Amino acid sequence: MKLGFSQAEEQFRAECAAWLQSQLNGDFADIKGLPGMNSMIERRKDWEQRLAENRWSVIGWPEEWGGRNATIAQQVIFAEEYARAGGPNRANHIGVELAGPTILAFGTEEQKAKFLPGIANGTQIWCQGYSEPNAGSDLANVRTKARLEGDEWVVNGQKVWTSLAHYSDWIFVVARSEEGSKGPKGLTFLMMDMHQPGVEVRPIEQINGDAEFNETFFEDARCPADSLIGTPGDGWRVAMGLLAFERGVSTLGQQMGFRNELDAIIAAAKTNGLDKDAVIRQRIAKAEIGLRLMRYGALRMLSHADSAQIDGAALTYKIQWATWRRDLGELAMDVLGQAGEIAEGDAYEWSALPNMFLFGRSDTIYGGTNQIQRNIIAERGLGLPREPRGDK
Known part of the structure; x- marks a missing residue:
């Protein structure tokens, strides 16, 4: 499915894509495509501040707090172009995507003035x-x-x-x-x-x-x-509101990152000839279908009127993407074969895939295990009786 973007929105796409490409092929080429969150911390912080200087850090926020009042469509476009350009994982992802929106939704004006500028300008992680x-x-x-x-x-x-x-x-x-x-x-x-x-x-x-x-x-x-x-x-209400923001526009950028990983697997299969293997081809097709279904689900979530509420699409999204990416890691290893045993080295073309496989094992655990996600879907989404939890 292709979103029907207007001419103005396509112009916005060209603007943000040009800026991202210039930066990630220029001053910040050293962190282009950088995986994980724990390497080159100071450079990641520099990148946060460069984004802020050009008002790309929190584009969906109000202008008074460092944003651009960007529409949902514009936020989707930026998230996609960010991943397409090889933007590194945001050092302040939690501040930008979780803490900031929570303060905007539930905080006082004094709290907004105290915390939002530092989050927006990348100086408060x-x-x-x-x-x-x-x-x-x-x-x-x-x-x-x-x-x-x-x-x-x-x-x-x-x-x-x-x-x-x-x-x-x-x-x-x-x-x-x-x-x-x-x-x-x-x-x-x-x-x-x-x-x-x-x-x-x-x-x-x-x-x-x-x-x-x-x-x-x-x-x-x-x-x-x-x-x-x-x-x-009243912390539970606020905590649940924050989790709703976690299923927001950033999911589209996350999926573009998944797109890059799947494309790397396809390229590896073409390199070693496994693109001719019927079983591998079937598994790649299944991964492609799963990725497209996640995109449709994310668009459903974004169409929800109240971004601070968790609807059915949001309830199922975590288990959907976590299971998909775990399986993608296993596919990567089967495609790479012995080459998948190497995860380091500047000259090694596929180093990101073994790391993705290893880290992907945690995707089905953090943020609520797959088992707990099924309970949440059953109890909150379907209204089934709660699992006995005992006296706590």
């Missing part, structure tokens, strides 16, 4: 404090505690799988603020400075040797009383 050792897919089981002391919140507890925490400046934290509360009740959504006593970050090494994830510990860490989004005890 964010991470997400949701998952805990006993509250991963079951987010409502959060045990990190927050108590109000005078004009400050005091936070104690642990978060885990905190992507990018090792170079982030701020974190948004879901903490239990009402003693004795259970499940989604009694949670508060706080914004906290990472550069303070009482915050410790410990990297977690991944299967591919990288350390993008972290454990984050809070020991009497503090933030001002007005750093909460919403009201005390």
